[in-house]
Amino acid sequence: MKILAIRLKNLASLAGPFEIDFTAEPLASAGLFAITGPTGAGKSTLLDALCLALFGAVPRLSNAQTSAKAPDADGEIGTGDPRTLLRRGTGEGYAEVDFVGIDGRRYRARWEANRAREKAGGKLQASRQSLRDIDQDQLLASQKVEFKIQLEAVLGLNFEQFTRAVLLAQSEFSAFLKANDNERSELLEKLTDTALYTRLGRRAFDKTKEAREAHKLLQDQATGVTPLAPQARAELDERFNQAQQQLKTQQAQLKQLELQHTWLKDLRQLQDAQHSATEQLAGAQQHWHGLAGERLKLSRLEHLAPQRHQFARKAELSAQLTPLAAQIEQHTRQQAELSERQAQLELSLAAAQTELIEAQRQHSASAPLLRQAFEEQSTLARLDKDAAQRAELQQQAELACTQGQQRIQGLLEQQQQVAARLQRIAGELEQSSHLAPLSEAWNAWRDRLQQLMLVGNRLNKGQAELAELEQSATRAAEQLAAQKQHLEVLYKEAGAEPEAVAEQIQLLGNLLQDNRKQLRAFEELTRLWASQQELDKRAAELQQRQSTAQQERERLTQDGVNTKNQLTVAEQTLTVTRELLERQRLARSASVEELREQLQDDQPCPVCGSPDHPYHQPEALLQSLGRHDESEQANAQKAVDLLKEKLTDLRAEVGGLIAQQREFLQQQEHLTAQQQSLTPSLQAHPLATTLLAQDALKRDAWLAQQNSQLNQSISQDEQRQSALLTLQQDAARLQQQLRSAEAASQQATQHLNHQQQALSSDRQRLDEELTAFSTLLPPATLEALRNEPAATFIQLDQQIAQRLEQLDQQRDELDEQQQRQQTLEKEQDRQLTRVQQLETAQQQFTVIKEQQQTCQQKLAQLLGQHTSAEQWQQQLDQAVEQARTGEATASQQLQSVRTGLVQLAAELKAQQQRLLALETEDRDLSARIADWRALHPELDDGGLENLLGVDDQQVNALRQQLQQSEKAIEQAKVLLHERDQRLLDHQAQHNGNLDAGELVTALAELQQQSAASEHQCAELRAEQAEDQRRQHANQALAQQIADAYAEYQRWARLNALIGSATGDTFRKIAQAYNLDLLVHHANVQLRQLVRRYRLKRGGSMLGLLVMDTEMGDELRSVHSLSGGETFLVSLALALGLASMASSTLKIESLFIDEGFGSLDPESLQLAMDALDGLQAQGRKVAVISHVQEMHERIPVQIQVRRQGNGLSTLEVK
DSSP states (O other): OEEEEEEEESBTTBOSOEEEETTSTTTTTOSEEEEEOOTTSSHHHHHHHHHHHHHSOOGGGTTSOSSOEEEETTEEEETTOGGGGBOTTOSEEEEEEEEEOTTSOEEEEEEEEEBGGGOTTSOBOOOEEEEEETTTTEEEEOSHHHHHHHHHHHHOOOHHHHHHHTEEOTTOHHHHHTOOHHHHHHHHHHHHTOHHHHHHHHHHHHHHHHHHHHHHHHHHHHHTOOOOOHHHHHHHHHHHHHHHHHHHHHHHHHHHHHHHHHHHHHHHHHHHHHHHHHHHHHHHHHHHHTTHHHHHHHHHHHHHGGGHHHHHHHHHHHHHHHHHHHHHHHHHHHHHHHHHHHHHHHHHHHHHHHHHHHHHHHHHHTHHHHHHHHHHHHHHHHHHHHHHHHHHHHHHHHHHHHHHHHHHHHHHHHHHHHHHHHHHHHHHHHHTGGGHHHHHTHHHHHHHHHHHHHHHHHHHHHHHHHHHHHHHHHHHHHHHHHHHHHHHHHHHHHTOOTTTHHHHHHHHHHHHHHHHHHHHHHHHHHHHHHHHHHHHHHHHHHHHHHHHHHHHHHHHHHHHHHHHHHHHHHHHHHHHHHHHHHHHHHHTSHHHHHHHHHOOTTSOOTTTOOSOOTTOSOHHHHHHHHHHHHHHHHHHHHHHHHHHHHHHHHHHHHHHHHHHHHHHHHHHHHHHHHHHHHHHHHHHSTTHHHHHHSOGGGHHHHHHHHHHHHHHHHHHHHHHHHHHHHHHHHHHHHHHHHHHHHHHHHHHHHHHHHHHHHHHHHHHHHHHHHHHTTTTSOHHHHHHHHHOHHHHHHHHHHHHHHHHHHHHHHHHHHHHHHHHHHHHHHHHHHHHHHHHHHHHHHHHHHHHHHHHHHHHHHHHHHHTTOSOHHHHHHHHHHHHHHHHHHHHHHHHHHHHHHHHHHHHHHHHHHHHHHHHHHHHHHHHHHHHHHHHHHHOTTOOHHHHHHHHTOOHHHHHHHHHHHHHHHHHHHHHHHHHHHHHHHHHHHHHTOOOOOOHHHHHHHHHHHHHHHHHHHHHHHHHHHHHHHHHHHHHHHHHHHHHHHHHHHHHHHHHHHHHHHOOSSSHHHHHHHHHHHHHHHHHHHHHHHHHHOTTEEEEEOSSTTOEEEEEGGGTSEEEEGGGSOHHHHHHHHHHHHHHHHHHHTTTSOOOEEEEESOGGGOOHHHHHHHHHHHHHHHHTTOEEEEEOOOHHHHHHOOOEEEEEEEETTEEEEEEO
16 A cells, blocks of 8 residues: 555645645655644644545544534534534635555545535535546545445555554554553454454353353243153044044945935936926927018028029119210210310421421531630630639748748847846856855765754754753652652551562452352352242242142033033924924825815814814914924024034133143143252252251341342452552552653763763864865855854755856857857848749739730630620520420320320220120010019019018028027927936936935934034044144254253353453453564564663553563563653554554555654664664655754655745645
C-alpha cells in the first residue's frame, strides 16, 4: 500500500485547493521528508485530510464526547463530527487521496461535505464518500457502507490498523504502552484482526450451556414416556383380535342382507324401466302418425326431381335474353361514334407531318453558326479560368510580401529588446561582483558553509539551553529527596513494616482459601438440600394428582353403569315402537282392507276371532296414528343414539384417565429413583450431620446464615488483602519512582557536562571555519554568520544562485541575439525575391483580361438574342422533337380507333348469333314443360312454385326426419322386449325369505352392531398405536439422551480449556502469543533507538515491563520511563505494530505526527537513524516536528506558512 497524492480544499486553516503529489519531484526521489510550520498553521490538517478521504474519520476527534456540541451556522454540531474541519465561511470542502492498493492498482478515495446551495450560511449537509479505480476509470462505490467494504478490501487496512501502521498521530504513541490488560487485548485484537478468538471462546461457552440444557430437557421428556408392560400389551392384543373377529362375522352377515336389499332395489328399477319403455313406444307411434303430410310432400318432390333442371334452365334463359338485347343496341351506337372519330384523326396526322418537315429545315440551316458559337464560348471559359489563377497568384504574392515585411519588423524589435535586457543584466552583475570568487566554486564551498551554519545554530541553541539544563539538574535532585520522603510517609501511615507486608498478604491468602473451600461445601450442601426438598414437594403433588384421578375414574365408572341401564330401556322402547308401526302397515295393506270392510261391531274377527276391532277406523285416523308412531320411533332412535354416544365418550374418558394414572405411576417411580440416588450424596456430605441435627423448620435459615457469615468473612479478608496489595503496589511504584529520580538526577548531570563540552567544541570549530572564509566574504557577512548563521546562509545561497542565474541568462541572450541577426539578413533577401514575383504576376493578369474582353464581343454577335450556345441548340432540338412527337401521337390514335372498330364489329356479330340460339332453346323448353304439367293436373302454379322453392338439402332433411321416426318405433319395440326379458330373469333369481320391512329392520340392527364393533376395534387399535409410539419415542429418546450427553461432554471439555461468557479467556491466551510477537518486533526496532532498554512480557498475562540492561537486566515498570524514553519505546512499539498489522501486505508510506521534542540530541540522532532505516526498507516517511535539527537534517520539506486571518498556504521545497 502506497500513498500517491493528497488533495484538499477548505479544511481548517487550509483554504486551497492544494495538492501534494508524492510521485512528482522533489518528493518522488525523497524517502524521508518533513512537514514543517508554526504551531496551528495546519500541519496535522494534512494528515486529517488523509484519514478523511480514506475513512471519513479523524484520529484526534475519536476521543471527543458524543454529547458535546459546538455552534454552527444553522445550529449545533457534535464536536466529534469530522464536518467540524470544514472551514468556516465556505460552502464546500473535500479531501482526496490517490493510493496503490494491495492488488497493485491505483485508486482514488474522496470525502466531501457542503452546505445547502453551496452558501457559507447554508445548512450543513451529510458528507459523501466515493471510491474510483483510476486505471480503469470506473466508479466502485458511492454509498458509505459499500465504500467502507470496498476500501478496506483494496487498502488492506481498517481505520484502527491504519492509525497504527501508516499514520501515527499526536498523543497516540504511549496509548498502547501504558494500557491495561483489557485495553491492550482489545487493541491487539483490532490490529491483528483476531476477534475470532473472542468469538470462539464465547461460542464454546454458549454451546456448552446449550448442550447441557438440551440434555436436561431430553431427560425431563423421558420421564413421561413409558410403554406398557409385555403382559399388558399381550392382553391388549388378544382383546383386539377378538373384537376384530367379531367385526368380520358381523360384516359377512351384513353383506348377505345388503345383497337381498339390493335385489329388491333392482326389482323396482326394472319395473320402472319396463313402464318407461312402454310409454316410449306409444310416443314414437303417435309421432309417426303425425308426419302424414310430410310423407305426401316428399312423394311429390320425388316425382318433380327428374324435371327440376328444365324449370331451372327456363328461368336462367329468361334472365339472359333481356341484358343481351341491350348490349347489342349499345355496341351499334359505339360503332357509329368510332367511324366519326377516325375521319378527324386522319386530318390531324397530315398537319403534324407538315410541321415536322419545317422544324427539320430550320435545324439544318442553324448548324454552322451554332458550332462557331460553341468554339468561342469554350475559349472564353478557358480565359476566365486563367484569369482566376493569375488573380490568385497575385494575391498570394502580395500576402507573402506583407508577411515577410512583418517578420523583418518583428525581428528588429526583438533585437532591440534583447539589447535592453543585456544592459540590465550587466548592471546587476556589477552590483554582485564581490561574490564572484565565491560563486565560481559555489558547489565546492556550499556544503562547507552549510556545516558552518549547522555548527553556529547548534552553538546558539546550546548556549540558550545551558541555563535550563542547570535548572533541570537542580530539580532532579529535589525530586529525589521528595520521593524518599514519600516512601517513608507511606509505610508510616499504613502502620506496617516493609518486611512484614508480604507475610501478612500470604496469611490472608491462606485464610481466604480455607473460607472459600468451606463456602463451596455449604453451597453444595444447600444445593443437595434444595433438591431433596424439591423432590419431596413433587412427590406430594403427584400423590394428590393420583388421588384426584382415581376419584374421577370412579365417578366416570358410575356414570357408565347408569348410562348403560338407560340405553337398555331406550332400546326396549324402540323395539315396541317398531312393532306398532309394523302392525299399522299390515292393517293398511290391500288384502287387510277388504277384511276390515267386512268387520262388524261386537262380531268376532274372521282372522284372529277377537270381538274388538281397534283398526276398524276411518283412513284419516289411521294416517294420524301412523305419523304419531313414526315420530315416536324417531324420538326413541334419537334417545338410543345419544346414549350410545355418551357411553362411547365415557369409555374414552376412562381410557384417558387410565393412561394418565399409568403415567403418574411411572413419574412416581422416577421420583423414587431420584430420591434414592440423592439420599447417599446428602448423607455422605461432611456437614449433613450438622444440618440434620437442626430443627426441620430452621434448616433453610441455618444454611442461609452460614453462607452469609462466610461471605461476610471472605469480603472483610478480601478488603484487607486488597489494602495490603495496594500498599505493596504503591510502595513498589514509589521505589520505582525513587530509582527513576536517581537516574534522572544522574542523567541531568551528565547532560549538563555533555552540553558544556559540546559548546566548547562547537565554538572552536566555528572560529576555524570563519577564518577559512575570511578571504572570500566581507567582515560584515562573517559577523552575520556568527550571530545568525541560518538566515545569513539562506541569504548568501539566494544571492549566489541569483548571480549564477544572471550569468546563464546573459550567455543565453547573447547566443540568441546572434542567431536572430542571421535570420534577419536571410529574411530580407527573400523579401526582394517576393517583390519581383508580385510585379510579374500583375503584368500577366492584365494581358489575360484584354483577351477575355475581345472574345466576349465576338460571342455576343454570334448568339444574338440567345443567352448561350447551349440554350440555342436546346431550343432547336425541342422544336424538332415536339413536331416528331405530335406526328407519332396522331398516328397512334388513328391506329387505335381503327383497331377498336374491327373488334366492335366482331363482338356485335357474335352477340347477334348468341341471341338467336337462346331464343330457339327457350321455345323448346316451354313446349316440354307444358307437356309435363298436363300429366300432373293436381299441381297448380302456387303448389309448383312451393315445390320448386325446396332445395336438395331440405329434401334430404325431410327424408331423414321420416326415416328417424320409423327407426324410433323399431328401437322402442326392441327396448320393451329387452326390459320384459330382464324383469322375468330377475324375478327368477329371488332367493330371500324376508319381506322389505323385516329386511330393513334387520339391516339397521346389524349396521348398529357393526359400527359398535368398529368403534371398539378403533379404540383398541388406538391403544396399540399409542403404546407403539411410546416404545419408539422411548427408544429414540434414549439414543438422543446418549448423543446429547456425548455432545455435552465434548463441549464441556472445550469450554474448560478456552470458554467463558465474555470470551476473554481464549482472547487473552491468543493475544499473549501476539504480544510476544509484538515484543520481538519492537525489540528489533528498540536496538536501533536505545540500546539500554528491552521490552518483556510480565507483571500480568498481557503486561509489559522494561528490562534495563545497564542495571543488571533489572525489570522496571513502563510508567517509570522518562518522557523521551517513553517516546522512544512507544515509537519502537508503533513500528512493531506496523510490522504486525502489515504482515500480509507491503506498506510503503508512514506518517509520524510530533513527539520528537522530548528527545535529547543523542536520542534524536538515534530516532533519525531509525527513520533512515525505514527509508532504506523502501518506505516513504513523513515527519511532523518542531525540532530545528530535524528540519536542518531533512532537506525535502512541505512547508505550511501562515498568511493571517486564519489562512495558511503550502509549498514543497
